Amino acid sequence: MLRSGRGRVLVADIGATNTRVAFVSDDGTVVRKTIGATPREGGDPLVIARTIASMIRTIASEDEVRAAGRIGISTASPVDRMAGSMVRPPNIPFAVVPLADPLGKEFGVPVHVVNDSRAGVLAEVRYGAGRGCTDVVYITISTGIGGGAYMGGRLLEGCDGNAGEIGHFTVETRYGLCCGCGGVGHWEAYASGRNIPSFYRAWLSREGRPSGESSPKRCESVFSAARSGDADALRFLDVLGTINGRGISAVIAAYNPSVIVLDGPVVRQNAEFILPQMERSINTHLRWPAIVISPLEGEAPLIGASLIGG
Numbered sequence: 560m561l562r563s564g565r566g567r568v569l570v571a572d573i574g575a576t577n578t579r580v581a582f583v584s585d586d587g588t589v590v591r592k593t594i595g596a597t598p599r600e601g602g603d604p605l606v607i608a609r610t611i612a613s614m615i616r617t618i619a620s621e622d623e624v625r626a627a628g629r630i631g632i633s634t635a636s637p638v639d640r641m642a643g644s645m646v647r648p649p650n651i652p653f654a655v656v657p658l659a660d661p662l663g664k665e666f667g668v669p670v671h672v673v674n675d676s677r678a679g680v681l682a683e684v685r686y687g688a689g690r691g692c693t694d695v696v697y698i699t700i701s702t703g704i705g706g707g708a709y710m711g712g713r714l715l716e717g718c719d720g721n722a723g724e725i726g727h728f729t730v731e732t733r734y735g736l737c738c739g740c741g742g743v744g745h746w747e748a749y750a751s752g753r754n755i756p757s758f759y760r761a762w763l764s765r766e767g768r769p770s771g772e773s774s775p776k777r778c779e780s781v782f783s784a785a786r787s788g789d790a791d792a793l794r795f796l797d798v799l800g801t802i803n804g805r806g807i808s809a810v811i812a813a814y815n816p817s818v819i820v821l822d823g824p825v826v827r828q829n830a831e832f833i834l835p836q837m838e839r840s841i842n843t844h845l846r847w848p849a850i851v852i853s854p855l856e857g858e859a860p861l862i863g864a865s866l867i868g869g
C-alpha cells in the first residue's frame with residue numbers, strides 16, 4: 560500500500576469545512592495548492608466531484624493531469640474504497656458521495672479514495688513522526704475525531720477501508736451526548752472541535768453553573784477563556800482531558816502502537832491544554848507509546864492521499 564512515488568501526484572482532501580486540491584511531489588512537498596469551501600447545499604452529492612474537478616482545472620492542464628497518472632482523494636468520511644465513494648459522512652450533509660467514477664470519467668485517470676486519517680498515517684510513516692516505525696496510530700482532532708492505524712508495516716483498512724474510526728469509540732455515558740453518526744457517548748461527541756462547546760454547556764449545567772447565552776459557542780472560545788484564567792474553563796479542560804485519556808487508552812488497547820501522532824487544529828493550537836490533562840487519564844496497564852504532535856503542519860491527509868493507488 561505504501562508505495563514509492565515518482566514525479567507528482569494530483570491530490571484532493573475533502574474536509575467538513577474546506578476542500579483542498581494540490582500536487583504532491585515525491586519528496587512529500589505540497590505544490591500549487593488551492594482551497595475552497597466544501598459544498599454543503601442542495602440535494603445532489605455530485606456537487607462535490609464537480610467542485611473538485613473545477614479546482615483541478617485551476618491548477619493543472621489536461622496534460623499535467625495525464626502526466627500525474629492518478630488522483631488520490633482523502634476525505635473526512637467513512638468510505639467505500641472499492642466504489643471510490645464517501646459513505647454517510649457524519650459532518651457533511653450527503654448520504655453517499657461518488658468520487659472515483661465521475662472524476663475518473665472526467666479526467667481519464669484512476670481515482671483512489673481513502674479516509675483522511677488513514678491517509679494521515681501513511682504521510683506520518685513516510686515523511687513525519689512515524690518514520691522508521693511499523694506500528695503507528697494517527698489521530699486527528701478537528702471538526703470530528705478520526706484515526707488511522709499502520710500496523711506491522713501496512714495500513715490497516717478493514718473490508719470497506721474504515722478500520723480506525725476511533726472517534727466512534729464509546730468513552731462516556733453519564734452525559735449521553737449524541738454523535739454525528741447517531742451513536743451516543745462517542746469520543747467525537749465530546750472532544751471534537753464541533754462538539755467541545757456543547758460538552759462545555761452540558762458540563763456547566765451538571766455543575767449547577769449558568770450555561771446560557773454567555774457560554775462559548777466556538778471551540779476556540781473555550782480555550783481562550785482558559786488562557787485568560789477562567790476557572791470554569793480550566794476545570795472543564797481537566798474533564799475533557801479525562802475523555803481524551805479514555806479515548807487514547809482505548810487506542811492503546813486496540814492497537815498497541817509504538818507511536819501515536821496527534822494532529823488537527825484543536826490539538827495543534829491548544830496542546831498545552833490538551834496533552835497534560837489527557838496524559839493524566841491514560842491507563843498504565845499497557846506500555847505507553849510515544850505521543851507526539853504531527854510535524855507535517857496540517858498537510859498529512861493531503862500528502863497521504865498521494866501515497867495510495869498507483
Ligand SMILES: [Zn+2]
Nearest residue numbers: 727738740745
Ligand atoms: Zn459516532
